[in-house]
Amino acid sequence: MKNTFIGSPVERREDLRFLRGRGTYVDDLAPENLLHAVILRSSVAHGRITSIDASAALQVPGVHSVITAKDMPGGPPIIPMRLQPLPEFKPFEQPVIAHTKLRYVGEPIAVVLASSIAIGEDALEKIAVEIEPIPAVANWEVAARNQSLLFEEPGTNRSLVFHARKGDADAVFRDAPYTRRERLRTGRHYGLTMEPRGVMAEWDAGSGKLIVSGAAKVPFFNRRILAKQIGLPEDAIEMVENDVGGGYGARGEFYSEDFLIPFAARQVNRPVKWIEDRRENLMAMNHARESEADIEIACARDGTILGLRGEVHTDMGAYMRTNGAVGARNVAQFLAGPYRVPHVSIDSSLWMTNKTPVGTYRGPGRFEANFFLERLLDIVADDLGVDRVDLRRRNLVSSSEMPYAIASVQPTDAKDEYDSGDYRAALERCLTEFRWDDKAKLQGALIDGRYHGLAVVCFIEGGAAGPKETARLAVNEDGTISLYMGTSSVGQGVETVFAQIAADALEIPMDRIRHVYHGSTTYVSDGYGAYHSRSTVMGGSAVLDAAANFQAAIRDAGAKRLGCDPSAIGIAEDKFTGPGGNSLPLAELAGLSAEGAFLNKRHTYSYGAHAAHVTVDAKLGQVQIVDYLVVQDVGRAVNPLMLRGQVIGSLVQGLGGAMLEHLQYDEQGQFLTGSLADYLLPTATDFPNVRCIVLEDHPSPINPLGAKGAGEGGIIAAGGAMANAVANALRSFGAQPRQLPLTPTYLWELVQAGQREAAE
Amino acid sequence: MSVQFTVNGKAAAVDVEARMTLADCLRQHLRLTGTHLGCEHGVCGACTVIVDGAAMRSCLMLAVQAEGSEVVTVEGLSNDAELTPLQTAFRKHHALQCGFCTPGIITTAHALLSEEPYCDADRIREVLSGNLCRCTGYVSIIDAVLEAREAYQNADGGAR
Amino acid sequence: MKLPPFDYACPATLAEAVALLASHGDAKPIAGGQSLMPMLAFRMASPTLLVDLRKLPDLNRISIADDGVQLGAMVRWRDIEDDVRLRAAHPPLAAAIAHVAHYQIRNRGTVGGSLAHADPAAEMPGVALTCDAEIAVTGAAGRRVIPARDFFLGPLTTALAPDEIIVEVRLPAWPARRRWGFQEFSRRRGDFALAGVALFYDEDADGKAVNAHAGAIGVADTPVRLTGVEQALNGCAVNEATIAAAARAASADVDPPDDIHANAAYRRALVGTLTERALIASAAI
Ligand SMILES: Cc1cc2nc3c(=O)[nH]c(=O)nc-3n(C[C@H](O)[C@H](O)[C@H](O)COP(=O)(O)OP(=O)(O)OC[C@H]3O[C@@H](n4cnc5c(N)ncnc54)[C@H](O)[C@@H]3O)c2cc1C
Ligand code: FES
Ligand code: FES
Numbered sequence A: 001m002k003n004t005f006i007g008s009p010v011e012r013r014e015d016l017r018f019l020r021g022r023g024t025y026v027d028d029l030a031p032e033n034l035l036h037a038v039i040l041r042s043s044v045a046h047g048r049i050t051s052i053d054a055s056a057a058l059q060v061p062g063v064h065s066v067i068t069a070k071d072m073p074g075g076p077p078i079i080p081m082r083l084q085p086l087p088e089f090k091p092f093e094q095p096v097i098a099h100t101k102l103r104y105v106g107e108p109i110a111v112v113l114a115s116s117i118a119i120g121e122d123a124l125e126k127i128a129v130e131i132e133p134i135p136a137v138a139n140w141e142v143a144a145r146n147q148s149l150l151f152e153e154p155g156t157n158r159s160l161v162f163h164a165r166k167g168d169a170d171a172v173f174r175d176a177p178y179t180r181r182e183r184l185r186t187g188r189h190y191g192l193t194m195e196p197r198g199v200m201a202e203w204d205a206g207s208g209k210l211i212v213s214g215a216a217k218v219p220f221f222n223r224r225i226l227a228k229q230i231g232l233p234e235d236a237i238e239m240v241e242n243d244v245g246g247g248y249g250a251r252g253e254f255y256s257e258d259f260l261i262p263f264a265a266r267q268v269n270r271p272v273k274w275i276e277d278r279r280e281n282l283m284a285m286n287h288a289r290e291s292e293a294d295i296e297i298a299c300a301r302d303g304t305i306l307g308l309r310g311e312v313h314t315d316m317g318a319y320m321r322t323n324g325a326v327g328a329r330n331v332a333q334f335l336a337g338p339y340r341v342p343h344v345s346i347d348s349s350l351w352m353t354n355k356t357p358v359g360t361y362r363g364p365g366r367f368e369a370n371f372f373l374e375r376l377l378d379i380v381a382d383d384l385g386v387d388r389v390d391l392r393r394r395n396l397v398s399s400s401e402m403p404y405a406i407a408s409v410q411p412t413d414a415k416d417e418y419d420s421g422d423y424r425a426a427l428e429r430c431l432t433e434f435r436w437d438d439k440a441k442l443q444g445a446l447i448d449g450r451y452h453g454l455a456v457v458c459f460i461e462g463g464a465a466g467p468k469e470t471a472r473l474a475v476n477e478d479g480t481i482s483l484y485m486g487t488s489s490v491g492q493g494v495e496t497v498f499a500q501i502a503a504d505a506l507e508i509p510m511d512r513i514r515h516v517y518h519g520s521t522t523y524v525s526d527g528y529g530a531y532h533s534r535s536t537v538m539g540g541s542a543v544l545d546a547a548a549n550f551q552a553a554i555r556d557a558g559a560k561r562l563g564c565d566p567s568a569i570g571i572a573e574d575k576f577t578g579p580g581g582n583s584l585p586l587a588e589l590a591g592l593s594a595e596g597a598f599l600n601k602r603h604t605y606s607y608g609a610h611a612a613h614v615t616v617d618a619k620l621g622q623v624q625i626v627d628y629l630v631v632q633d634v635g636r637a638v639n640p641l642m643l644r645g646q647v648i649g650s651l652v653q654g655l656g657g658a659m660l661e662h663l664q665y666d667e668q669g670q671f672l673t674g675s676l677a678d679y680l681l682p683t684a685t686d687f688p689n690v691r692c693i694v695l696e697d698h699p700s701p702i703n704p705l706g707a708k709g710a711g712e713g714g715i716i717a718a719g720g721a722m723a724n725a726v727a728n729a730l731r732s733f734g735a736q737p738r739q740l741p742l743t744p745t746y747l748w749e750l751v752q753a754g755q756r757e758a759a760e
Numbered sequence B: 001m002s003v004q005f006t007v008n009g010k011a012a013a014v015d016v017e018a019r020m021t022l023a024d025c026l027r028q029h030l031r032l033t034g035t036h037l038g039c040e041h042g043v044c045g046a047c048t049v050i051v052d053g054a055a056m057r058s059c060l061m062l063a064v065q066a067e068g069s070e071v072v073t074v075e076g077l078s079n080d081a082e083l084t085p086l087q088t089a090f091r092k093h094h095a096l097q098c099g100f101c102t103p104g105i106i107t108t109a110h111a112l113l114s115e116e117p118y119c120d121a122d123r124i125r126e127v128l129s130g131n132l133c134r135c136t137g138y139v140s141i142i143d144a145v146l147e148a149r150e151a152y153q154n155a156d157g158g159a160r
Numbered sequence C: 001m002k003l004p005p006f007d008y009a010c011p012a013t014l015a016e017a018v019a020l021l022a023s024h025g026d027a028k029p030i031a032g033g034q035s036l037m038p039m040l041a042f043r044m045a046s047p048t049l050l051v052d053l054r055k056l057p058d059l060n061r062i063s064i065a066d067d068g069v070q071l072g073a074m075v076r077w078r079d080i081e082d083d084v085r086l087r088a089a090h091p092p093l094a095a096a097i098a099h100v101a102h103y104q105i106r107n108r109g110t111v112g113g114s115l116a117h118a119d120p121a122a123e124m125p126g127v128a129l130t131c132d133a134e135i136a137v138t139g140a141a142g143r144r145v146i147p148a149r150d151f152f153l154g155p156l157t158t159a160l161a162p163d164e165i166i167v168e169v170r171l172p173a174w175p176a177r178r179r180w181g182f183q184e185f186s187r188r189r190g191d192f193a194l195a196g197v198a199l200f201y202d203e204d205a206d207g208k209a210v211n212a213h214a215g216a217i218g219v220a221d222t223p224v225r226l227t228g229v230e231q232a233l234n235g236c237a238v239n240e241a242t243i244a245a246a247a248r249a250a251s252a253d254v255d256p257p258d259d260i261h262a263n264a265a266y267r268r269a270l271v272g273t274l275t276e277r278a279l280i281a282s283a284a285i
Helices: A055-059 A087-092 A115-126 A140-145 A168-177 A217-230 A256-266 A278-284 A326-333 A366-384 A390-394 A423-434 A434-443 A495-507 A534-564 A642-659 A718-729 A744-759 B021-029 B085-092 B102-115 B120-129 B137-151 C012-021 C034-043 C077-082 C091-097 C111-117 C124-130 C225-233 C240-253 C262-284
Strands: A035-041 A049-054 A063-067 A108-114 A128-133 A158-166 A178-186 A198-204 A207-212 A237-240 A274-277 A291-299 A305-315 A343-351 A408-410 A450-463 A468-475 A481-485 A515-516 A570-572 A575-577 A583-585 A593-599 A604-617 A622-633 A690-695 B003-006 B009-017 B047-051 B055-056 B068-074 C007-009 C027-030 C050-054 C062-065 C068-074 C134-139 C143-148 C152-154 C165-172 C177-183 C195-203 C209-217
Touching: A035 A115, A035 A256, A035 A278, A049 A108, A049 A305, A049 A604, A055 A115, A063 A115, A063 A256, A087 A128, A087 A158, A087 A744, A108 A115, A108 A256, A140 A274, A140 A305, A140 A343, A158 A326, A168 A291, A168 A305, A168 A343, A178 A366, A198 A256, A207 A217, A207 A256, A217 A237, A217 A256, A256 A274, A256 A570, A274 A326, A278 A468, A291 A326, A291 A366, A291 C165, A305 A326, A305 A366, A326 A366, A326 A408, A366 A390, A366 A450, A366 A718, A390 A423, A390 A450, A390 A575, A423 A434, A423 A604, A423 A622, A450 A622, A450 A718, A468 A495, A481 A534, A495 A534, A534 A575, A534 A593, A604 A718, A604 C165, A604 C195, A622 A642, A622 A718, A622 A744, A642 A718, A718 B055, B021 B047, B047 B102, B055 B102, B068 C225, B085 B102, B085 B137, B102 B120, B120 B137, B137 C050, C012 C027, C012 C034, C012 C050, C012 C134, C012 C165, C027 C152, C034 C195, C050 C091, C068 C111, C068 C143, C077 C091, C091 C124, C091 C195, C111 C124, C124 C165, C124 C195, C177 C262, C195 C262, C209 C262, C225 C240, C240 C262
Parallel strands: A035 A274, A207 A237, A305 A343, A481 A515, A622 A690, B003 B068, C007 C050, C027 C050
Antiparallel strands: A035 A108, A049 A128, A063 A108, A158 A343, A158 A408, A178 A291, A198 A207, A198 A274, A291 A305, A450 A604, A468 A481, A468 A593, A570 A575, A575 A583, A604 A622, B003 B009, B047 B055, B047 B068, C062 C068, C068 C165, C134 C143, C134 C165, C177 C195, C195 C209
């Protein structure tokens, strides 16, 4: 049997339970004797704790205990960096609970354990915390003054500067025929998941085992941290991944609660569950994206890019946490995007401020970089009188230049290269499918009170972060097969994708793969998780390896049973077959299993283009999308149906960041957007006219599937495309958006400024 | 306080604090965990259930207010044997990823199609504007609901 | 975000309900709960008793008569949407209510709850104020009728005494040939408006506007009347020049706040734009 599940729009297995309301998310777990944890969080941005008095809270009937830093012998443990664990970041890392200083609104101060959440919340109001306020550092510019310091010991609010370098930028700028410098800003927003986070911990004092439910993304890594912090061997801790209501980079990193809840469960020797509520989620889950670029481009008169230099300043929030440095690094390394830029010099500063710490959000640093560069390119095209599309055609890295080396970054010594592809072809396909030439005449046109604008921008998406991923196949008692994965699900549908790959590799029907287990530390010896668009590429390649080993194991075992040569053994549905029509049920081999792995140091780069046609009501500052197209070459789409879902889903997230979503603080660092009526997510009526085309023209040469990571392509270029389309629509006003999100107020102000200028 | 109502066709009697929302009552007392909580302040729609035929946010309703009502949750719109036409259309169009918003969207769409089986895409978008989905970007959801309309239509142009 | 503790009562008569409110220091009615429940969830309100109005008889009636439209306090947004008579009997009411919230919320949210909640950006209070509505209430001291202009005192603050329940709102009769417009702008569909404008006028024999009424939401602590707009319209033909003058007057009439969704200058301009558009729409009717 030769299968072709790979490449088919196979309907998802997960759907059967989700559609019936039978998913099991962490809040759906309710063991006997459960205590609920509720967390008291800082209501001030910056201050020193002088006292915490929980005695009144303890009087509330139903309250079991209140945990603070004082209960942790040796002080609260520190959350280490997962990615870029540089010594420079050490002084800026976060204790799991505040003990002396408070550095952001939302920082945990105390944990109340109670018989219900409601009672826990009643008690929160009764905990008296005395705080001596310290002047708040509300943005990177204030941070740069280094007057009020978040951390006294290092004596600066800047935790690091990444340097991205390629060639000799300063030399190029000295003689460049044309240069242009701009200041551009992206707004703070985040990977809000519809399911808030949650952790449930069960401690079995008898066996010394700790079970932690609610794991996601990187359970093996988090187990390592927790084991160390809590003083248990790793194998005494089991991390269980349940159904997960969205990840987007933000869920599953190690947060305070990932220590506090297991710690509490062990303290009180009862199961403890904490479910983040939405208000907490808005101030406790990693923020992202707030960045300002002061960058300069050098070009030849024909628009050929000669160099790029400047500074980027990222508002890191109050602590360096797990993967928080990734965005600031990426923005520097990928500022040049898919374009041939021979000379690059970008310094990217990481500033500590009194806000929620940042972490990655889908397309970390890439969304920002794309907005900065693509905005700059349209301004350059205007200046030089070069067609915007031609400018991009001229500068895209061509397929003959692959692999193409990009800027390397210090101090991490990150070197990288683009693996393969025909960037120009994707751009042309996008223009054709979008009917760019037909629409071009609409640029700037005022029709029925609305200005029309177009834009096309290009992007690359990095994926498939190594180093390794693992998979195991096993024969079940009933002769079906189970697949155990080291990667995680964050709701993308990995169960289906991996079953497709395994069924193809084993040449059996998909329903023979009865279960795909993932994300929990019990299933395989090691695993690396779901981030950097890596699950399908890394996990899928590991499945191929495991399948080969599994087939070999079945051949060996089968040969013994049927008394023949291993090479004569085959697998057919629920049997293994030998020569002469001999066969036995696979169930006879129950328990047989084989592991496989995929190791990889290189990254895949999928790529493509976004085209946008918008209209703007200049008086309202309101933008509507008439048509929006994403074309992305993903190398190989294991499941095209799901891939389209990834592209459109991430696109609408990107449009949210471009137009709506904005985490806001005042000058005192007070958090202003604590509800979903304040933090505006895209709804079904906001962006109806979006579409995508997925190409498979250039498989990746660096993995056996040929797949490239492809969960971020929709989001990365959304800010750049929307800002450029709006600028194009409002060109009669000379409007040049320099910040995101493109709010009605901001666009109206740009129009007003243009009108004032015209009047003068 | 004691409350009695029917849930998915079965009588339910529970004893709850007055302050308990219908959502928490369904999830905690009746263990109907298909009804999800995405915000608890009325914006996300994940908690949508059908009360006496009308879609409502169960986080914005007290359990005691359901006294005497007929409540239908996503579990009540499902069966073991097969997916319903609405569910089938969702699966076909990949109208869900993480599945967290899905129960609220299924209940809302069911209420809508039961009342307005001939609604157009704009109306579907308008109605679903009260249900946040972070994964899909909505396009596939609208396609799925459009496709499912047929199962709610009668040959004579009325609703089934 | 669980609710604070409270007791709950679901009286069968208005008298009982009033008595419950009067006898508890800190009781609150609950109608649709679509504003009160979020307030409780954020613990921005913590009443000791909730008095559910859902069983009170006759509060969900919509009556349309020669002297106007009467909406019972428990009439839901959904009921207004479904009652096709209202589109002729009171066109700006139907138009304004079409902007309120979302499908599921519209199945519970009520006219009385919206008036009592008095969100400065809510549509119903804006319509009530602009249309000179009267709000009939019953309390321990008996019944009284409060003109809308005296009702809204501040954000979430009204002239209601703690034991008073809104029974109905009365909108004066709507002549068939009256010209009107309603315009609002919000960031997303169903959100509270950044600003909204409702206006209407009659025309005299010469085609000049008389009896002009204009009001705005989302630009002050309460809904406000745009008296400058009314003056700019009365006695004038509603032509381009009048519309421009009225739009300028609208912006001059308001002193809006800054908030996270829009700043003051934008909102001021927006009120002008919405007034202009409402007038253009009114002239086309
Ligand atoms: C996501 C969301 C979006 C929304 N968008 C909008 C919008 O765009 N425009 C808009 O106008 N509204 C909006 N709302 C609010 C909604 O319309 C509410 O339904 C309405 O404002 C209040 O009506 P209610 O019946 O739910 O009142 P409740 O929440 O029950 O009560 C509100 C207040 O009024 C009091 N009260 C209620 N009834 C009476 C009465 N008869 N007499 C005296 N006091 C009474 C209560 O004690 C309480 O203080 C939105 C709500 C949500 C959750
Ligand atoms: S949980 Fe009810 S609307 Fe979000
Ligand atoms: S499927 Fe994840 S939120 Fe909708």
